[in-house]
Amino acid sequence: MIGNIIAYIRFIHTSTDVMLSGKHGEPLWAKIGLVLLVFFLVGYLGVAIAGKPDYLMAGILFFGAVFVSLALVLMYYLVDSLKDRSMEITETLIGVIEARDSNLNGHSRNVQELSMCLYRHLPASLKDKISPVSFEYAALLHDVGKLGVPESILNKPGKLNPEEWNVMKQHPKIAMDLLKSLPLFDEIRDWILYHHERIDGKGYYGLPGKDIPIQARIIAICDTYSAITMRRSYKDMKTHEEAKNIIKEIAGSQLDADLVAIFLTIPKEELQACKPQTIDFAN
Ligand SMILES: [Fe+2]
Structure with a gap:
């Protein structure tokens, strides 16, 4: 007993x-x-x-x-079993949504795995601020708003023009609207809404530094690493070392420098184990 x-x-x-x-x-x-x-x-x-x-x-x-x-x-x-099943269903749904976008295919699962990996490496004082189950949903669903972005923009082979960028930048807000009808996700909506914020306050909504929820700051790092190491129609993929250097350069301006420092201590093998099997990622 x-x-x-x-x-x-x-x-x-x-x-x-x-x-x-x-x-x-x-x-x-x-x-x-x-x-x-x-x-x-x-x-x-x-x-x-x-x-x-x-x-x-x-x-x-x-x-x-x-x-x-x-x-x-x-x-x-x-x-516990219900939580496992719900996560599996959400992962499948995200997989179906991403399948229509060659630039996104596997990205959300990759960000989910990377975010949980970084979470496991956080000191206990930061871990205590994060509910891992909620956080995992937020990481997995961070780009669900791209469902509302036209395929012509998502799959455009070249760079987006300013008008197309404005449409693309709506995706965190679209995600908010999509999840609004699900009270279950009240807690995670802000983490998704602010995943493109920058520490210097020059992100989508101009939220600076620690005003950005820590969950959103973690997702931003993993989103950046995933995007750099993934092949997309408008760019080639970069290696793990190249991605690390880019992330180091933007720490303190775009990304949270303290969290980046922790991210950079994670062994390469651990980060690469976060890649979905079927997707073309750099080494
Ligand atoms: Fe995004």
Whole structure:
């Protein structure tokens, strides 16, 4: 039972993500479950150590605690499995959306994997600020707004003209509008909206430095690395070393210098393991 209680407490600790709470905070039932569990346990201990123990009452409270902890742990595994399935469905949907764009094919999955890789390398003080499940959805969905950008612009072989750029720059806002109808994603919308912000305040919405959510700053680094190392219709791909040099150059102006410093400590093999198998990326 101790193991169940630990698993349940871990569940409550990790339940503040898009799949369970959104802007509504931790689900009420999680707290009710914990209160019930504590009630049964305290009741059992109280009766068990009393001068004249009531064995029937102690038994009822003990098995009540066992039942509640088993029910909660079962719920934990069901929710965990639901989260896995939901992520798989979202990945498939993104794959279908990206398949229409030769410049984007595999990019979102790559940014998702790179972002989670960088997340794992963050110090505990920064990790604590990020809910990994919500963050993974944001990284995967960061370019979902390109669904609203015409294919003629997405697949244009050359550079975009100013007018086309203005349309392309709408994609974070389009993503916001797409996700607006899903309260589940309330928490992550800003991280997606601001993934093209720059530390010097010269990004799409002019948000400077630490005003940009840390999740968006991480996605921006991984988005940049992925775009540089990926072949696109208007440019050839660059190597890992070339990408590192470019990222170093724009750290502090475009990208968050502290996060870039952490990104650059990640071994090349780890970053390359984030590439989707089917896509043509540089070494
Ligand atoms: Fe983007």
